[in-house]
Amino acid sequence: MSTLTIGKLAKSCDVNIDTVRYYERMGLLMPLDRTASGYRVYDPSSIKKLKFVRRAQSLGLTLEEIKELLELHHTQEADCADVKQRVQDKILQIQQRMDDLQTMKRGLEKLASACKGKGTRLKECSILEYFYGEPS
Amino acid sequence: MSTLTIGKLAKSCDVNIDTVRYYERMGLLMPLDRTASGYRVYDPSSIKKLKFVRRAQSLGLTLEEIKELLELHHTQEADCADVKQRVQDKILQIQQRMDDLQTMKRGLEKLASACKGKGTRLKECSILEYFYGEPS
DNA sequence: TATAATCCTTGAGTATAGTCTAGAGTCAAG
DNA sequence: CTTGACTCTAGACTATACTCAAGGATTATA
Numbered sequence: 626m627s628t629l630t631i632g633k634l635a636k637s638c639d640v641n642i643d644t645v646r647y648y649e650r651m652g653l654l655m656p657l658d659r660t661a662s663g664y665r666v667y668d669p670s671s672i673k674k675l676k677f678v679r680r681a682q683s684l685g686l687t688l689e690e691i692k693e694l695l696e697l698h699h700t701q702e703a704d705c706a707d708v709k710q711r712v713q714d715k716i717l718q719i720q721q722r723m724d725d726l727q728t729m730k731r732g733l734e735k736l737a738s739a740c741k742g743k744g745t746r747l748k749e750c751s752i753l754e755y756f757y758g759e760p761s
Numbered sequence: 762m763s764t765l766t767i768g769k770l771a772k773s774c775d776v777n778i779d780t781v782r783y784y785e786r787m788g789l790l791m792p793l794d795r796t797a798s799g800y801r802v803y804d805p806s807s808i809k810k811l812k813f814v815r816r817a818q819s820l821g822l823t824l825e826e827i828k829e830l831l832e833l834h835h836t837q838e839a840d841c842a843d844v845k846q847r848v849q850d851k852i853l854q855i856q857q858r859m860d861d862l863q864t865m866k867r868g869l870e871k872l873a874s875a876c877k878g879k880g881t882r883l884k885e886c887s888i889l890e891y892f893y894g895e896p897s
Numbered sequence: 898t899a900t901a902a903t904c905c906t907t908g909a910g911t912a913t914a915g916t917c918t919a920g921a922g923t924c925a926a927g
Numbered sequence: 928c929t930t931g932a933c934t935c936t937a938g939a940c941t942a943t944a945c946t947c948a949a950g951g952a953t954t955a956t957a
Binding site: 677684720726734 | 855
């Protein structure tokens with residue numbers, strides 16, 4: 626199986642090389658191994674993981690939360706029920722975020738439909754009126 | 762119409778008073794006025810705005826992005842078409858976030874359904890396998 | 898009318914998430 | 928076998944988003 630240097634990994638995910646080292650310090654992305662001279666060695670699954678980290682960050686998750694997500698896995702049957710519980714908690718959190726985004730999107734859609742284009746005269750309004758209901 | 766001091770505003774939104782002043786410095790939440798002695802005066806709509814800021818932050822938006830959202834409004838008909846365009850751009854961004862969250866949620870749901878509870882023996886797996894497809 | 902609570906400003910300190918630099922070692926191509 | 932690209936560590940620096948402290952003024956309450 627092929628391996629990667631830190632530079633190749635960073636480049637393939639369009640991430641700063643120091644950021645990869647930083648994630649390692651934070652416990653998110655450990656290299657598979659080190660060469661005799663101390664170079665980090667990664668396997669291709671690190672690309673998947675690194676991309677996951679970036680994607681999750683863009684969704685507003687902190688590195689701490691992402692670390693928790695990545696640690697949700699089972700290595701033995703003993704903690705399977707426990708993993709399931711934590712996964713379900715995460716699902717609820719994510720659903721909550723989606724609901725909030727949906728509310729915000731609806732507010733924006735109402736704002737957009739109030740924009741009739743050039744020539745329309747509207748009283749001052751903003752997303753807030755549409756987000757929270759009655760215009761103030 | 763009733764007004765609020767900064768302390769009341771902060772408390773009603775469960776936000777640190779210094780955070781409210783910080784948002785003002787960042788141009789997000791300006792007081793309606795100042796008293797003769799320099800105290801900030803807010804009207805009740807500031808509560809709405811401040812809560813919106815916190816909610817948007819929890820969705821991963823930066824203060825800069827939130828500021829842009831709050832500035833999406835029309836005061837004159839002249840820029841109505843322009844506002845509409847920017848609102849529609851924001852809607853697309855939000856939809857993208859929702860789609861990513863949906864993908865993540867589905868990954869977690871598959872992970873949860875692989876957890877049969879105590880007594881199940883599974884090979885090592887994590888959200889990554891479910892998030893990106895084929896288990897590695 | 899004390900005195901406690903609240904407000905003001907300025908400026909420093911903290912946490913998170915990087916990003917960059919310096920100085921030195923390692924690896925790959927010509 | 929050198930030269931350039933790459934890697935290492937340690938530590939300093941940056942941006943964002945707060946949070947706190949100091950020192951002083953103002954306002955509300957017992």
